[in-house]
Amino acid sequence: MSYRVYFLTLGCKVNSYETAAIAKLLEKEGLLQTDDPKEADVYVVNTCAVTGEADRKSRQMIRRARRVAPTAIVVAMGCHTQMCREEDGADIVVGTDDRPALVPMLLKRLELRKELPESGELDAGSRFFEYGSIPYQENTRAVIKIEDGCNNFCTYCIIPYARGRVRSREREAILSEIRDSAKEGYREFVITGIHLCSFEKEKGRDSTALGELLDEISEIEGVERIRLGSLEPSCLTEELISMLKRNGKICPHFHLSLQSGSDSVLKRMNRKYDTVLFRKVVRDLRAAFPNASLTTDMICGFPGETEEEHRESCALAEEVRFTHIHVFPYSRRDGTKAAAMKDQIPVDVKNRRTSELRAISDGMEEERTGDFLGKDVEVLVEKMREDGTIEGYCREYVRVLANTTEKTATGDILVGKVTGNAGPVLTGECFTHLRDAES
Numbered sequence: 515m516s517y518r519v520y521f522l523t524l525g526c527k528v529n530s531y532e533t534a535a536i537a538k539l540l541e542k543e544g545l546l547q548t549d550d551p552k553e554a555d556v557y558v559v560n561t562c563a564v565t566g567e568a569d570r571k572s573r574q575m576i577r578r579a580r581r582v583a584p585t586a587i588v589v590a591m592g593c594h595t596q597m598c599r600e601e602d603g604a605d606i607v608v609g610t611d612d613r614p615a616l617v618p619m620l621l622k623r624l625e626l627r628k629e630l631p632e633s634g635e636l637d638a639g640s641r642f643f644e645y646g647s648i649p650y651q652e653n654t655r656a657v658i659k660i661e662d663g664c665n666n667f668c669t670y671c672i673i674p675y676a677r678g679r680v681r682s683r684e685r686e687a688i689l690s691e692i693r694d695s696a697k698e699g700y701r702e703f704v705i706t707g708i709h710l711c712s713f714e715k716e717k718g719r720d721s722t723a724l725g726e727l728l729d730e731i732s733e734i735e736g737v738e739r740i741r742l743g744s745l746e747p748s749c750l751t752e753e754l755i756s757m758l759k760r761n762g763k764i765c766p767h768f769h770l771s772l773q774s775g776s777d778s779v780l781k782r783m784n785r786k787y788d789t790v791l792f793r794k795v796v797r798d799l800r801a802a803f804p805n806a807s808l809t810t811d812m813i814c815g816f817p818g819e820t821e822e823e824h825r826e827s828c829a830l831a832e833e834v835r836f837t838h839i840h841v842f843p844y845s846r847r848d849g850t851k852a853a854a855m856k857d858q859i860p861v862d863v864k865n866r867r868t869s870e871l872r873a874i875s876d877g878m879e880e881e882r883t884g885d886f887l888g889k890d891v892e893v894l895v896e897k898m899r900e901d902g903t904i905e906g907y908c909r910e911y912v913r914v915l916a917n918t919t920e921k922t923a924t925g926d927i928l929v930g931k932v933t934g935n936a937g938p939v940l941t942g943e944c945f946t947h948l949r950d951a952e953s
């Protein structure tokens with residue numbers, strides 16, 4: 515008899531990657547994925563704990579799983595369960611690094627269809643859990659996880675407790691997964707981790723280890739684009755930036771996690787940089803990649819944030835001209851230092867500051883897309899419409915809609931001139947295949 519598994523994934527790209535990996539492991543055991551939660555024999559909720567709100571949602575989704583699929587085995591896994599260690603309503607609870615235990619536990623339970631008392635070992639691990647070569651696809655991109663854990667202990671974040679300290683994936687495993695994905699036709703690779711810049715930190719390496727890995731990746735046949743996940747500004751040394759520039763396949767889109775534009779707030783957050791360093795990194799990146807898109811995350815209403823500190827954040831955001839800012843109101847997360855800080859900011863103030871910063875982001879996004887008018891962009895095609903319009907992202911990670919008269923398939927790379935912009939989207943005419951355009 516074959517069983518069906520339904521996955522509900524909350525949170526970040528790493529969680530999506532891990533869901534895909536677990537799905538593949540279960541598939542090997544004959545458990546096939548279903549899109550219909552009601553017909554699931556197993557309902558997996560891959561939880562998130564990055565904020566108090568994420569915790570709340572994780573609990574809610576686990577309860578919902580029980581309601582929607584009353585006869586299914588409900589599995590709760592991920593960062594939230596790593597922290598809370600048990601979860602009402604779930605039959606099996608695993609954290610972030612005891613996932614190897616999940617498959618045998620599940621098989622045993624399916625076989626016996628009776629209560630098993632144990633939950634997995636919940637210690638955040640000391641080694642990278644290797645899923646094997648299991649590409650996780652995000653549209654036409656393959657997402658590749660190279661590292662887990664974080665040593666930074668930002669005062670608002672639970673991740674170092676939930677996922678443990680930095681441990682890196684073996685280079686050969688990373689390269690082998692990318693070789694396999696490239697053979698399957700993937701041309702763009704998103705390199706991700708919880709704290710990407712810490713790759714091989716446990717081996718005493720600095721951020722040039724990441725640069726070396728990216729060089730090795732760029733030599734693999736079929737790899738056309740390498741996109742980096744979120745980067746902490748402090749790791750973007752002049753040396754790493756020149757390695758990225760020399761590489762030639764790095765997409766000029768960098769997500770620099772800023773969080774606040776106020777030095778006093780950054781200090782209270784225990785971030786490892788100040789605004790002077792942040793500005794320098796932005797200058798160095800723009801010198802190396804003149805048309806780069808810079809995106810960021812910012813938190814509004816961190817404990818004790820004054821109006822003046824909020825204004826400093828708004829001013830730095832405008833000065834940098836980010837392509838997009840993911841703005842979050844501060845969410846109190848039990849177990850973190852920030853949760854115990856005095857001067858928690860009232861919800862209405864947090865919301866008002868969030869709206870102000872979002873308005874700045876929206877304005878800059880429109881202005882930024884205007885910079886592309888008249889310029890050539892390369893688009894990796896994600897969708898084809900019947901009228902011949904292609905949809906996809908350019909190397910700078912801006913969405914493009916363009917028409918072409920050429921026979922085109924998903925995954926092709928086309929090039930052409932930007933003739934218009936509508937909000938965050940670029941438009942163009944008569945795009946042609948990259949190789950045709952080059953010849």
Ligand code: SF4
Binds near residue numbers: 665666667668672
């Ligand atoms: S760098 Fe800070 S915010 Fe990012 S995962 Fe580590 S502790 Fe959390």
